[in-house]
Amino acid sequence: MSATQVVESRLDPEAAVVDEICPAGEPWVKLVMQGQIFRIVDLGGNQAVDTLFYNASRVTERYSATNTIRRQQMLYLTTGSMLYSNCGNVMLTIVADTCGRHDTLGGACAAESNTVRYGLDKFPMHSCRDNFLHALAHDPVCEHLGMGKRDLPSNINFFMNVPVGEEGGLEFVDGLSAPGKYVEMKAEMDVVVLISNCPQLNNPCNAYNPTPIRLLVWDDPNV
Template sequence: MIKQSPLKAEDAIYRETVDAGTYWLHTVKAGQTFRIVDLEGNQAADTLFFSAEDPAERYSAVDTIREQGNVYLSTDTVLMSNHCRPMLTITADTCGRHDTLGGACATESNQIRYALEKKNMHACRDSWLLAVTENPEYGLSKRDITHNINFFMNVPITTEGGLTFADGISAPGKYVELTAQMDVLVLISNCPQLNNPCNAYNPTPVETLIWN
């Protein structure tokens, strides 16, 4: 559901541009609201959420889909943890829906989906692995890379129950905004995908903002 936010960028306590192919790892405190902005349109922000208190508790696509009865995420969706506790609520969304089924690109999937020579191209899983390696203070490891959300990505479900990767439905300046229900670690890989036509083969930056 499309819903505009009343929050103004100039009032944010934090603001950063995340280039395509890089990661963003940050703690968002309970009660804070953060926004991801698709600056140039049709970009995908592959995002993981963890409890800041105990990273073994993390976002669960299964629990979220079951509790809300919908495979798409948008305004008023409550993101549930693998302990079936509310982690965040989507409080504003100007894109309309976001994917939680398509997973993240990896060198292995690039090879299978596109061509053998694509295997060594950078992928979202690489960005996450770099993030956990460069930031050991968060207590994350390779085994913590599980369910993710593909914000701004369009992954329609076919009548047979399969997934398709279609042209994006976002546009420059579209955003999604979430309010934390607990202290959460947010790990974003701003997708570097060069093989998927949904972003016109042109990965672009996103922006993150936080309000108290």
């Protein structure tokens, strides 16, 4: 199943309790409470936003690509998709999405993968894995929870387009997003959000030009 469900949000950015910009190529961490709505905005278009989620009360429970795909029989995320944890619990539900398709398989770029894909001279280039590790080591939220390298599972790539070929291979191609497209999620539990706003300069997914993203959080509109 790969159907897209483009649905716009009714939430007013002026009412958001968090409204921040994450620069191109940088990490971002935030605690989002159960019932709150979390939005990622692709400001420049086709920016890959590598994202992980953790149960804020027990970080050994975290987003699981395997459970998310298996439970819904769907490789790509869109409106209505539920993001499952490694314990089988729903962590977040996508409630609005103007892009319509997000990758679950491509993973995060790293020094090793950059070298394999693009050449030995790319090894020192900044990567999403670097961002994740830097945030785990230095962000106060992650430090308080005692998080480290062991806490890095496979991530979601919001706005990224990674088709799966007939023989099961992955293709990294131009994205489907555009400036101002967004994805919005309702937290079904208290979650720690860990983002790497991808610094990748070798992949056409972002036209070889990383751009900033906007992050917004609203309190539960039903309270």
